[in-house]
Structure formats: C-alpha cells, structure tokens
Amino acid sequence: MLHLRLITPADRTDDVVRLIENTVGTAHLAVLAGAARNPVGDVVLCDVAREAGDELLTGLQELGIEDTGSIAVENIDLSLSKRADKAEEEAPGEGADAVLWEHLTDATHEESTLSVTYLAFITLATMIAACGVVLDNAILIVGAMAVGPEFGPLAGLSTALIQRAPRLALRSLIALVAGFAVAMAVTVGFSWFMDALGQFSEEQLEGDRPNTAFVYAPDAFSFIVAVLAGIAGTLSLTSAKSGALVGVAISVTTVPAAANAAVALSYGDTKQTWGSTEQLLLNLLGIVLAGTLTLLAQKWLWSKQRGHTSAGQGSAP
Template identity: 40%
Template sequence: MIRLRVLCPQGRSGAADDVLAVLDREPGVVHVVRLRGAAVSPPGDVVEADLARESVDGVLQQLRELGCAEHGGIVLETLDTVVSDAAERAEAAAPGEGVDAVVWDELVGRTGQGARLSLTFVIMLTIACLLGAIGVVTNSPVTVVGAMVLGPEFGPLAALALVVVRRDGPTARAAGLALGVGFGIAVLATAVAAAGAQALGAIPDNALTNLSGVEFVYQVGPFSLVVALLAGVAGMVALVAGEGSGVLVGVFISVTTVPAAGFAAVAAVLRDWPRAGGSLFQLVVNLVGIVVAGTVVLLLVRASYRRRGLPESLPGRRPDR
C-alpha cells in the first residue's frame, strides 16, 4: 500500500471535494481522511488515503488534471506494514498485481535523486575505482566485487534510460555530467595514486603479469554485452516494481564498470596500453548495455499501459531551463 496526501488550497481547482470524488471512484482506495483547515501554506484542507499500488498511477493522473500538483501538493509514501481487512479488500479490488504496477512519479523521483553530480557521488565512485584497481593489481576477485557493490553509477544510468521515455533534457544533462565528471575525477585520482604507489615501489613493473582471477575486467568477451543487458533489465525492473536494494546489489556485482575504470588508470600508468584500452572498452560496453536495456524495459512497460488503456501519471517533456 502507498499513503497519499493531497494539499487542497481553498477556492482553487483541485479542492478537497474534487479530490474526494476522485478517490471515491477508485476501488483500490481505503482509509480516506479529510483534515479541514489543516494546511497552513497555502491555507486549505488536507486529504489522506491509502492506495493499492496498482491504483496509484491512475489516481495521480486525475489529481494532476485537477491542478492539485500546480496549486497544492501531492505526497506519496510507501507503507511497509498495513494491518487492515479493508486494505486487503482494496488490493484485491484494484486491477492487476501490485508488484507489476508502475508508479511513474516514484520512479522519476528515485532516478532523479541518483542522477545528480554531488560530492558524495564523486567520493564513492573514486573509492570504488581505487578498490577496483587494488583488486585487479593484487589479483583479488573479492576486492573487485567489493568495488562493484560500492559503485554508485547505476543511478545516472537509470536516469538516462528514463530520459528516453520522458524526453527530459535537463535530467539527461545532469546524468551525463554526473557520469562524465564522476568517472573523470575517479580515474584521475586512481592514476595519481597508482603513480605514487609505483614511485614508492608498491607496484612492481610486472604487477600485471598474473591476472588470471580478474581477466574479466579488461577482456571484452562475447558475453560482456549480454551480461550488461541482463543486468540493466534486472535493475530497471527492480526500480519499476519498487523492490528493495537486494536486487540492485546483485546488478552491481554483475557488471564490470568501476573495476574497469580503475584498472584502466593503473594500466595506463604502467604503460600497458592494450589492457588499458580493453578496460575502457569493457567500461563503455557495460555502460551502454545498461542504458539500452533499461530504456527497452521502460518503453515496453509504457507500451503495455497504452495497449491496455491504463492511465499514466508520467508527465511529458519538461521545458529546458
């Protein structure tokens, strides 16, 4: 179930009576509450309700048409536990299965948060690249896997996939900036660290001669793209369905992005240009594969909604600012 809270300004479109009418027509709505005069800025009423996940998108579309988003406000909150017979009946009455329902606004919010360039993003990506480089140089698959889990790059990649559906220029630029600047700084920091370690004798010139356990980082094989596509599908399906972080962790472990970037920096410092080029190619293949797969998933989901005549709350293209 998802908790819906609507701020309804007095004397404006999207008033409480209109919102209650929308909720009354939806079989997946339960626990409706009207708080008269509870809103302070802007002044008005607040309407709350619990919705079956499969009913959220249609309700949001109708509320947006009423002007609730423009003149008031709409808040969604996922409820982990709801003990109510009425809630169970509402979920049974709502069309479809909750696990397959898409709440587009929720998806936009999740991907938007992870698409921005931030200090935290750069630090986490840099640490992940350093760990990946250490794991490859020491021939330690465990350390490489740790770098995969730590890497935060899936957020901007998922945002780029959503951009194709939304045609959202600002989000595309934000995600591209996060990936470009983030990986640029991470690779540069890893190269500087590798050069310092080499100068101190911590990395011998023959450090890259025995990499039997981590060859997948720089060798682009026939299944590299297949793995990236499957990981992209799994990651986007997890985001669409609102699944927990467990599935996404599995996706991170499947793709060779951060370790490839880190190892490319080390190989370049040691002047092993074939392996450096292979690592960068591996990085590009995985990044492109994830974005393509995520885009296909979203396009198929949206096509399915349109074929079944279901309403979508996903807004169209935002104007560039």
C-alpha cells in the first residue's frame, strides 16, 4: 500500500475527493479542511494499493495539484486494516508488477545527478578496482563493483527513453561520461603514485592474471551478462526491491574495466587499454538496452493486465 498526503486548493478539494473515491483500490480517505498553511488549502489523506497508484497519481496531475498544491507519496510497511486488504483485492493487477512511473522518474533523476558524492563513489570504486586488477584480487574487484554508483544514470537513460524525457537523458549521460572520465583520470594519477611507492608495477599488470584478465577481454558473455543484469536491475527498481541492486552491481564489469584501462594507460599498454574500454562500452550498452526493453515490456504487460481485469469487472453481474 501507498500513503498519499495531498495539499489541495479549497476549490479543487471536491474534485480530488471524487477522483479518489472513483479510483478502485483506495481506502482511509480523510479531509482536513483548511489545515494547510503553505500553500494555503485543505489536506487530503488516503491510502491506495500500489497497483492503482499510477492511475491515481496521473489523475491528480491532470487536476493540476502538483502545480497548485502538493502530492507526497510514502510506502506503507505495515497496514493492519481489513479495508486496506479489500482495496488491494479490488485493485486490478498485482502490486509487485505495478510501475509507478513518476516515482521511477524522480528516483532515477536523483541517482543520475552529477554531484561531488557521485564522483567520490565512482572514483573510489575505480581506485579500489585498480588495486584489484594489479594484485589479481577478485575480492577487491567485487568490492569495487558494489561501491560503484553507475547503475543510477544507466537506469536514468532507460527511463528517459521510455518517458521521452530529454533533460533526464542528458543529465544521465553527463553523469556517466563525466563520472568515468574523472574516475579514470584520477586512477591514472593513482597508478603513477602507487608505482612510485613500489606497490604497482608493469610486470604485475602484464603478468598472468587468471582472476581478473576478463576485464580487458570482452566476449559474447560480457554482453549477455550485462543484458541480464540490466533486466534484474530495472525490475529491482520498479518493484522497490532495492536490495537486488547489490547483486546487479557485482555482476557487471563497468568499474573494473575502467580501472584496468586507466592502469594500462598509465603504463602505455594500448592493447589492454582498448580491450578494457571495449568491455566498459559493451557493458554500458547492454545494461541500457536491457533496461529500456524491460520497461517497455512492463508498460505493455501492465496495460494488457489492467485491460483484461477491467473487462472482467465490467462483465461481472
């Protein structure tokens, strides 16, 4: 269930209440007349089944509530109410399959913002991965994958393509390009520094690395794994199962490939630099492609599911 807290102008409250009452899957409607002070208006509270949330949010936006008032949405972790149970049963479809497009757009917008924190995480992840590739340490590689924040802008690109949001696409692209550029540039300097300390050496990079050689040797499986990870990551975002994102993060070699390219570049190894760059681009392409197709499939399947449910309710005696 979702909890909605709305601030509505007094002259729009009746329209909002009517919309909520006519939306299948809502419960616990409450109106606090004149309770809002900034902006001035009424406060309307209600709960709605997740599978009916997108329809209700769309209706509220069509009424202009986001422009004249406020729409706040929260997830309800626990609701002990028979009316809430009934609302979820009445709502068409399954909550786990529902996509809240506004929530997805807002979440990916935040995650794809080029910020100091984002640059810090992707740079630190790349430096950790650099240690992993030089030492041929798979544990460091996995740790770097988990730290990397690059799935946010990748998901933002997929969402922007589906929602036709050019500003989100541009923001995500800038975060990706600038993030990896800064991270790789800093890692080149980090590699020179570690070499000066005697911790990195060209012999280690060029030597036999059975645990990490895959990061500069792209093949068909690189793309296949990236596609599967893109599907899993997108599903975890749309179903609010964010814990699955950790598994997605450690299944693709974006950060390790960028790290290997940076270290190889610091030693002038163009072969490994190019191979790692190919691995990086292949993974990025696979994730974006898979994420976009997954969102398209979800949108189509959800519309079909809602259509069948509505037809069944309409034909019921």
